Each structure stands twice: as structure tokens, then as C-alpha cells.
Amino acid sequence: MPRHDFQIPVTFKHRVVFTRNAFSPDNPELASILREGGGRRALVVIENAVAAAWPGLEREITDCFQTLPARLVGIRLMPGGETVKADETWVRKTWERIAAAHLDRHSYLIAIGGGAFLDAVGYAAATAHRGVRLVRLPTTTLSQDDSGVGVKCAINAFGKKNWVGVFAVPFAVINDFRFLHSQPEETRRGGLIEAVKVALVKDRGFFEWIEANLESLAALEPATLEACVERSAMLHARHIAEGGDPFESGSSRPLDFGHWAAHKLESLSAYTLPHDQAVSVGLALDTLYSARSGIAPPSLAGRVFPVLRGLRLAIHHPALDWRDSLDQRKVLAGLDEFREHLGGELTLLMLRDIGQGIDVHEVDYALVESCMDELRAMA
Numbered sequence: 001m002p003r004h005d006f007q008i009p010v011t012f013k014h015r016v017v018f019t020r021n022a023f024s025p026d027n028p029e030l031a032s033i034l035r036e037g038g039g040r041r042a043l044v045v046i047e048n049a050v051a052a053a054w055p056g057l058e059r060e061i062t063d064c065f066q067t068l069p070a071r072l073v074g075i076r077l078m079p080g081g082e083t084v085k086a087d088e089t090w091v092r093k094t095w096e097r098i099a100a101a102h103l104d105r106h107s108y109l110i111a112i113g114g115g116a117f118l119d120a121v122g123y124a125a126a127t128a129h130r131g132v133r134l135v136r137l138p139t140t141t142l143s144q145d146d147s148g149v150g151v152k153c154a155i156n157a158f159g160k161k162n163w164v165g166v167f168a169v170p171f172a173v174i175n176d177f178r179f180l181h182s183q184p185e186e187t188r189r190g191g192l193i194e195a196v197k198v199a200l201v202k203d204r205g206f207f208e209w210i211e212a213n214l215e216s217l218a219a220l221e222p223a224t225l226e227a228c229v230e231r232s233a234m235l236h237a238r239h240i241a242e243g244g245d246p247f248e249s250g251s252s253r254p255l256d257f258g259h260w261a262a263h264k265l266e267s268l269s270a271y272t273l274p275h276d277q278a279v280s281v282g283l284a285l286d287t288l289y290s291a292r293s294g295i296a297p298p299s300l301a302g303r304v305f306p307v308l309r310g311l312r313l314a315i316h317h318p319a320l321d322w323r324d325s326l327d328q329r330k331v332l333a334g335l336d337e338f339r340e341h342l343g344g345e346l347t348l349l350m351l352r353d354i355g356q357g358i359d360v361h362e363v364d365y366a367l368v369e370s371c372m373d374e375l376r377a378m379a
């Protein structure tokens with residue numbers, strides 16, 4: 001018998017569009033996306049907070065579909081924020097809505113909301129019929145500059161962040177800038193941390209741009225905020241599309257810089273600490289560790305901390321000091337959980353310099369703890 005072993009590369013198209021007023025009748029983006037997909041039915045789900053901030057949105061969507069190449073079969077509102085990721089409740093409700101609307105695999109679920117909402121709805125879309133076509137419209141700084149242009153979605157389980165989920169390329173992502181400007185100020189500002197993160201690990205020029213525009217970025221000037229979101233989103237999307245490991249089967253995770261502590265702080269705080277603030281603390285910690293361990297030049301901290309301070313982002317959280325019955329810092333368990341979540345050997349990205357990450361496989365726990373003490377003193 002001849003053997004028929006084969007290896008065939010599989011390609012995916014990752015469509016990411018930047019625009020404003022996606023549902024305006026003269027905006028061609030959504031029509032072109034739906035036309036390309038050979039549209040059928042479309043169900044729109046909107047996060048409550050977004051619908052409340054944009055009271056005319058449902059009308060706009062209904063009017064817009066008069067000329068779109070797919071039939072609008074409903075607009076449903078749903079809550080967002082971390083509670084929708086806490087368990088399966090909202091995933092199941094989304095499945096029920098997909099089923100009731102008779103969406104098939106050629107139909108679209110158009111989801112408009114923040115990162116937590118998109119994670120839960122995206123997981124439901126990726127698993128209903130093994131995947132209905134998801135068109136994401138992220139509405140927060142973080143979801144536009146990072147999570148919304150990615151290919152992952154998940155909810156929490158067993159006390160762990162993002163424990164159940166899938167890798168699934170959305171049919172399209174539409175970053176509609178107008179949504180950025182209705183977010184609560186804390187969310188609008190907080191999501192900038194993922195832009196600082198991707199600049200630090202990938203693009204020195206972008207970090208220098210952030211430094212040069214610090215004042216206007218800190219003031220959340222619309223044009224600067226939008227430019228920052230777009231550049232960060234492109235760096236994230238390019239890493240996924242061109243970095244050679246879109247579904248993260250290797251151990252290296254440059255986009256997770258600072259995230260081992262962040263994820264643990266989120267679960268220690270029972271998810272009351274938002275992801276952006278947790279990442280900010282985690283990024284401060286791993287930046288300091290990079291500098292104090294000699295991986296990076298000592299001058300690194302002197303560049304990064306003024307940016308974090310200038311943007312008014314957190315560098316410390318009391319949960320860094322919480323201890324278990326053996327008097328160990330609880331957050332350190334995050335290292336093991338991070339390794340287990342990603343698979344393979346422990347791989348943490350540290351900074352060799354601005355714009356240059358380096359994977360490390362061993363950690364000096366005593367030094368991590370002294371960095372935590374230093375952060376407490378700095379904060």
C-alpha cells in the first residue's frame with residue numbers, strides 16, 4: 001500500500017478595517033465585507049452600555065440594512081463587562097439567540113461591544129454550528145488596539161482567566177473610531193497599556209512616538225488616541241498574521257508581555273480589577289525585572305516609568321503583597337498557571353531593550369519579589 005502522508009498549509013484571511021460611522025449609508029466597508037461573504041442573514045448583538053451611549057444606533061443599523069447585501073433578522077442587546085465571562089450563562093444565551101434567528105454557517109453575527117463582551121459572544125459564534133461568521137465591532141480602546149483584532153476568545157472557568165475558549169479567525173473586524181469616544185474615561189485611558197506593551201516588545205519607533213505625544217495622549221485627544229489605537233492594532237494584527245504562529249502552538253508569546261502577573265491579579269481580585277489595570281501592573285513588574293536582572297540596560301526603567309506615570313496608568317496593586325498560609329506571595333502561583341495555560345516550558349517575554357523582547361525560561365523569584373517591593377515604594 002502506498003503511503004499518503006501529506007502536509008498542506010491552510011490559509012485564513014484576516015480582514016481588519018479602520019473607519020468611522022460604519023453604519024452610515026455612504027460608508028462602503030460593511031457592504032463590501034458582506035458582499036465578499038456572499039451574505040445571507042445577519043443578527044446584530046450590541047452591548048447594553050454601547051446602545052445606551054448611542055441611542056440612535058439601532059435605528060441607524062436598521063436603515064443601513066435597507067441597502068446591505070444581507071437580511072437583518074434581529075438586533076439584540078446584552079450586558080458586557082467581566083460578568084459575561086464569569087461563567088457560561090451569556091454564551092448559552094447567545095447560542096439561544098443564534099438558534100432562534102436561524103443563523104447558518106453562511107450567516108453573520110455582528111457583535112458591537114467591549115473586549116469582555118466580544119470574548120463571550122465570539123466564543124458562542126465560534127462554537128455555534130462550529131462557527132458562524134463573526135463580524136466584530138470593538139468599542140473600547142483595548143478591544144480596538146488589541147483583543148478585537150486578535151483571533152482568540154474565551155470565558156473564565158475553574159477560577160482561571162480565559163480557561164475555556166477557542167482560536168477562531170473572525171470573518172472581519174471593523175474598528176469604528178467613533179465608539180472610542182463614549183467610553184468611560186478610565187476605560188478609554190486604560191486600554192492604552194496594550195499599545196505601550198506592543199511598542200515595547202516590537203516597535204521602538206512607536207514607543208518614541210508615544211513619548212513624543214505623551215501629553216496629548218494623556219489628555220485623550222481624539223486624533224492622538226485614534227492614531228495610537230490604529231498603530232497598536234496593526235502591530236497586533238501583523239504579529240498574528242505574519243509572526244508565524246497565529247494559533248500559538250509554540251511557547252513564545254510576545255503579546256503576553258506582563259500578562260503572567262496580570263492574569264493572576266485579575267483572578268485574585270475576583271475579576272474586580274480590570275484587565276487593562278492588571279496588565280499595567282504586570283508590565284511595570286516585568287519591565288523592572290528586565291532592568292534589575294541585567295537583561296536590559298538599567299536606563300530602561302527611566303524610559304518606561306515616565307510613560308506609565310504620564311498616562312496615569314497603575315504600577316502597583318495591593319494583591320501583589322497578598323500571602324498564602326505558607327507565607328508565599330499568592331501572585332507567584334501565576335507563573336505556574338501561565339505556563340500551564342500556554343503549554344510547553346515556562347516562557348516569559350522580557351525586554352532586552354525598548355522594542356526588543358527576549359524569551360526567558362527561568363525566573364529569579366527573589367528578584368521578582370524585590371521588584372514588587374520596589375513598585376510598592378514607587379507607587
Ligand SMILES: NC(=O)c1ccc[n+]([C@@H]2O[C@H](COP(=O)([O-])OP(=O)(O)OC[C@H]3O[C@@H](n4cnc5c(N)ncnc54)[C@H](O)[C@@H]3O)[C@@H](O)[C@H]2O)c1
Pocket residue numbers: 047049050053080081082085113114115116117119139140141142143146147148150151152153154179180181182183184187191275276
Ligand atoms: N481575546 C483576546 O485575545 C483578549 C486580549 C486582551 C484582552 N482580552 C479581554 O478583554 C477584556 C477587557 O476588555 P475591555 O478593556 O474592552 O473592557 P470591557 O469589555 O470590560 O469594557 C469596559 C467597560 O466599558 C463599557 N463600554 C464598552 N464600550 C463602550 C462604549 N463605546 N461606550 C461606553 N461604554 C462602553 C463596558 O460596558 C464596560 O463597562 C478582558 O476580559 C480581557 O481578558 C481578550
Ligand SMILES: [Zn+2]
Pocket residue numbers: 146194259275279
Ligand atoms: Zn492583554
